[in-house]
Amino acid sequence: EHTAGVHGLPKIILREVRGCSAEVYLYGAQVTSWKNEHGEELLFLSSKAIFKPPKAIRGGIPICFPQFGIQGSLEQHGFARNRFWIVDPDPPPFPTITSNKAFVDLILQCSEEDVKIWPHRFEFRLRITLGPGGDLMLTSRIRNTSTDGKLLAFTFAYHTYFAVTDVSEVRVEGLETLDYLDNLKNRERFTEQGDAITFEAEVDKIYLSTPTKIAIIDHERKRTFVLRKDGLPDAVVWNPWDKKAKAIPDLGDADYKHMLCVEAACVEKPIVLKPGEEWKGRQELSAVPSSYCSGQ
Numbered sequence: 319e320h321t322a323g324v325h326g327l328p329k330i331i332l333r334e335v336r337g338c339s340a341e342v343y344l345y346g347a348q349v350t351s352w353k354n355e356h357g358e359e360l361l362f363l364s365s366k367a368i369f370k371p372p373k374a375i376r377g378g379i380p381i382c383f384p385q386f387g388i389q390g391s392l393e394q395h396g397f398a399r400n401r402f403w404i405v406d407p408d409p410p411p412f413p414t415i416t417s418n419k420a421f422v423d424l425i426l427q428c429s430e431e432d433v434k435i436w437p438h439r440f441e442f443r444l445r446i447t448l449g450p451g452g453d454l455m456l457t458s459r460i461r462n463t464s465t466d467g468k469l470l471a472f473t474f475a476y477h478t479y480f481a482v483t484d485v486s487e488v489r490v491e492g493l494e495t496l497d498y499l500d501n502l503k504n505r506e507r508f509t510e511q512g513d514a515i516t517f518e519a520e521v522d523k524i525y526l527s528t529p530t531k532i533a534i535i536d537h538e539r540k541r542t543f544v545l546r547k548d549g550l551p552d553a554v555v556w557n558p559w560d561k562k563a564k565a566i567p568d569l570g571d572a573d574y575k576h577m578l579c580v581e582a583a584c585v586e587k588p589i590v591l592k593p594g595e596e597w598k599g600r601q602e603l604s605a606v607p608s609s610y611c612s613g614q
């Protein structure tokens with residue numbers, strides 16, 4: 319379903335039979351809403367989000383490409399999140415049965431302007447799928463379309479903002495005991511200590527070579543998000559906390575309490591493609607009720 323979003327920006331709504339839905343802006347190919355069958359919003363979107371190019375939309379799932387963070391020649395997190403993508407009118411079929419799956423394929427082609435700031439040729443195809451149980455799948459295929467033998471090297475993240483009741487009551491499982499780069503300390507390398515990750519201050523860490531499954535447990539709402547990833551070895555965890563939140567103009571002062579970014583990413587070692595080569599990176603999200611006592 320094609321419709322107009324904030325400021326008339328085109329967006330697409332995916333719906334699933336039980337009433338789950340997802341909304342995607344062509345601007346940034348950004349998922350801005352993901353709702354379960356009860357109509358509850360599962361992604362955080364800032365009340366102060368600015369839906370005006372070239373500003374990226376604050377919340378949902380921004381795509382960080384071709385550069386994650388500030389390390390590189392481009393603006394922070396690259397340009398994919400502030401370009402208009404096009405809908406593929408004739409998407410290739412699923413390898414398996416397509417029934418019960420709502421999906422859209424969006425394409426980012428490098429414009430001549432982009433080639434000036436980043437001298438590479440690529441095609442980026444993003445498939446966004448809402449599965450029968452309401453699971454949200456994002457699959458990126460990036461191909462090096464260079465004709466002059468040039469390698470394509472990039473870093474990447476699905477910068478997912480999960481909606482949580484109170485971030486200080488949230489626990490993340492699957493990252494304990496791993497090595498991480500601390501973005502708050504010049505990307506110095508540390509090893510995570512302790513049983514599970516909880517939040518009581520600003521955090522901005524790049525966990526390295528993580529398991530493919532990460533759980534985000536919202537104790538207050540009795541909900542567990544399960545993030546599964548493929549082709550993306552790292553995971554970024556970010557919350558700006560109170561002071562940093564005040565310095566972000568498109569984030570409400572208290573918004574940090576209701577969001578947590580856990581991002582399937584490839585940051586430490588860039589992906590390098592030879593001409594004609596394609597890379598595939600997937601993130602799958604599900605949200606399930608969790609039992610209060612066990613936290614599972």
Ligand code: BG6
Pocket residue numbers: 374387394395477501522523554556579581
């Ligand atoms: C996170 C980074 O992924 O994104 C942080 O690790 C950064 O360092 C945050 O501050 C938000 O970035 P932006 O550009 O959307 O404000």
